Amino acid sequence: MGRKLLLEHINVPGINTFDVYRSKGGYASVEKALKTLTPDEVVEEVKKSGLRGRGGAGFPTGMKWSFLAKPEGVARYLVCNADESEPGTFKDRYLMTHIPHLLIEGMIVASYALGAKTSYIYVRGEMMPQIRILEKAIAEAKAKGFLGTNILGTGYDLELYVQPGGGAYICGEETALLESLEGKRGNPRIKPPFPAIAGLYGCPTVVNNVESIAAVVPIVNEGGEEYAKVGIGRSTGTKLISAGGNLKRPGVYEIELGVPVEEFIYGDEYCQGIANGKRLKAVVAGGSSVPILPANLILKTINNESRLMSYESLADGGFATGTMMGSGGFIAYDEDQCIVRNTWNFARFYHHESCGQCSPCREGTGWMEKVLHRLEYGHGKMIDMDLLVDVSKKIEGNTICPLGDAAAWPVASAIRHFRNEFEWHVTNAHEVTTRNYGLAHY
Ligand code: NAD
Ligand code: SF4
Numbered sequence: 001m002g003r004k005l006l007l008e009h010i011n012v013p014g015i016n017t018f019d020v021y022r023s024k025g026g027y028a029s030v031e032k033a034l035k036t037l038t039p040d041e042v043v044e045e046v047k048k049s050g051l052r053g054r055g056g057a058g059f060p061t062g063m064k065w066s067f068l069a070k071p072e073g074v075a076r077y078l079v080c081n082a083d084e085s086e087p088g089t090f091k092d093r094y095l096m097t098h099i100p101h102l103l104i105e106g107m108i109v110a111s112y113a114l115g116a117k118t119s120y121i122y123v124r125g126e127m128m129p130q131i132r133i134l135e136k137a138i139a140e141a142k143a144k145g146f147l148g149t150n151i152l153g154t155g156y157d158l159e160l161y162v163q164p165g166g167g168a169y170i171c172g173e174e175t176a177l178l179e180s181l182e183g184k185r186g187n188p189r190i191k192p193p194f195p196a197i198a199g200l201y202g203c204p205t206v207v208n209n210v211e212s213i214a215a216v217v218p219i220v221n222e223g224g225e226e227y228a229k230v231g232i233g234r235s236t237g238t239k240l241i242s243a244g245g246n247l248k249r250p251g252v253y254e255i256e257l258g259v260p261v262e263e264f265i266y267g268d269e270y271c272q273g274i275a276n277g278k279r280l281k282a283v284v285a286g287g288s289s290v291p292i293l294p295a296n297l298i299l300k301t302i303n304n305e306s307r308l309m310s311y312e313s314l315a316d317g318g319f320a321t322g323t324m325m326g327s328g329g330f331i332a333y334d335e336d337q338c339i340v341r342n343t344w345n346f347a348r349f350y351h352h353e354s355c356g357q358c359s360p361c362r363e364g365t366g367w368m369e370k371v372l373h374r375l376e377y378g379h380g381k382m383i384d385m386d387l388l389v390d391v392s393k394k395i396e397g398n399t400i401c402p403l404g405d406a407a408a409w410p411v412a413s414a415i416r417h418f419r420n421e422f423e424w425h426v427t428n429a430h431e432v433t434t435r436n437y438g439l440a441h442y
Contacts, residue, residue, distance in 0.1 A: 018140035042113035048224025050236035055209030083172035086287035088329030091240035092210035188401035232258030235310035246334035278334035286326020289406030291413030344372035350407035378433030
């Protein structure tokens with residue numbers, strides 16, 4: 001049984017209330033940090049823990065915190081990115097729904113470490129229940145003296161606000177999120193400058209994912225070095241994985257990083273295999289923004305080693321992505337799933353969500369969607385696969401924000417690994433058309 005650092009008490013009745021959460025040791029990290037550690041010492045613990053950003057990029061959290069500029073007399077902000085919108089990803093929503101005080105506790109400790117006196121949790125606009133849950137939890141924490149002025153008599157002041165998101169996937173990109181938080185249209189900014197230098201209202205800002213902030217709690221409680229003992233190599237700690245698709249037991253799992261992918265898919269503790277006795281065909285391991293891999297390549301690396309659920313082991317997809325761990329949205333496809341249809345589905349998502357600022361993304365996502373649509377509906381041509389790869393290459397690396405890359409990789413990887421299936425859609429156009437007759441276009 002793997003260690004649970006975040007979800008240990010998730011099944012305790014009433015854990016969403018302050019009193020029950022506190023009775024299970026909740027808010028101990030606030031007492032420890034504010035009463036016994038300096039802000040720099042908290043940053044040091046996070047650095048020692050090796051924690052990497054849990055939103056998708058896997059950037060070292062302690063390093064990001066240490067980049068925060070600290071000009072005299074200028075406000076600093078902590079913004080929690082709770083705009084979880086990545087297809088197949090629902091772990092942050094789960095955490096906020098069931099154990100909201102873990103996030104509030106992490107926000108207090110992280111804000112203290114960064115010297116923020118005002119912090120925000122930017123929650124995806126569609127998640128109204130979670131917004132209400134968090135507002136209630138904040139009110140409870142404030143009533144008990146853990147938020148507001150002079151927290152626990154330490155002289156530290158913090159106001160924490162929940163901000164409903166703008167209702168677009170792109171508002172989860174950190175600079176678009178900041179624009180939206182400032183009341184503007186959620187268009188990504190060009191980086192650099194990074195938010196650590198010029199973020200919210202032009203002030204130094206750290207933007208961290210929900211799970212990253214929650215992980216600060218066990219890091220401070222147990223110490224960074226202890227936290228780093230969990231996991232494998234540079235993939236330290238535990239990770240929440242939202243598992244979906246054709247799995248026998250989909251859901252949110254807290255895994256110790258380093259669990260073999262095969263064990264995660266087939267193990268009794270986790271997903272228990274593919275539903276309805278089918279065979280695994282492919283997996284998208286980290287939300288739709290990472291390459292799709294066929295079953296043989298997700299279970300074993302190209303060196304025939306067992307592939308692990310870790311940032312490193314999920315990194316050799318052959319694409320310019322840092323890691324396929326991504327947001328932890330693990331989507332499994334059984335043998336009956338159509339890769340062309342799935343790829344078209346992803347492409348129309350990205351086309352719809354593109355903010356339109358840069359031409360390669362705005363136009364390229366549209367072209368990919370159109371070409372994939374004609375393939376899926378029996379009007380494709382043999383040159384379409386090369387055309388798609390060409391368009392994906394023209395998008396990749398040529399855009400302001402990572403949405404362009406995210407749109408390009410699933411298409412390019414699907415063609416690389418499943419070209420036969422694309423070709424079949426051309427040579428069997430009549431069957432494809434018949435099969436899709438009656439299926440919704442949109
Ligand atoms: P990124 O690699 O550009 O940045 C990672 C973080 O490190 C950012 O906060 C950035 O500001 C910071 N950073 C990097 N270099 C820095 C420097 N030199 N100085 C200061 N700070 C620096 O990636 P990103 O745009 O934050 O995230 C992209 C990822 O988001 C994708 O891989 C995708 O998987 C994921 N994603 C997740 C969701 C979700 O719902 N969870 C949705 C969309 C995308
Ligand atoms: Fe907008 Fe796409 Fe450019 Fe990102 S890559 S800024 S979503 S047009």
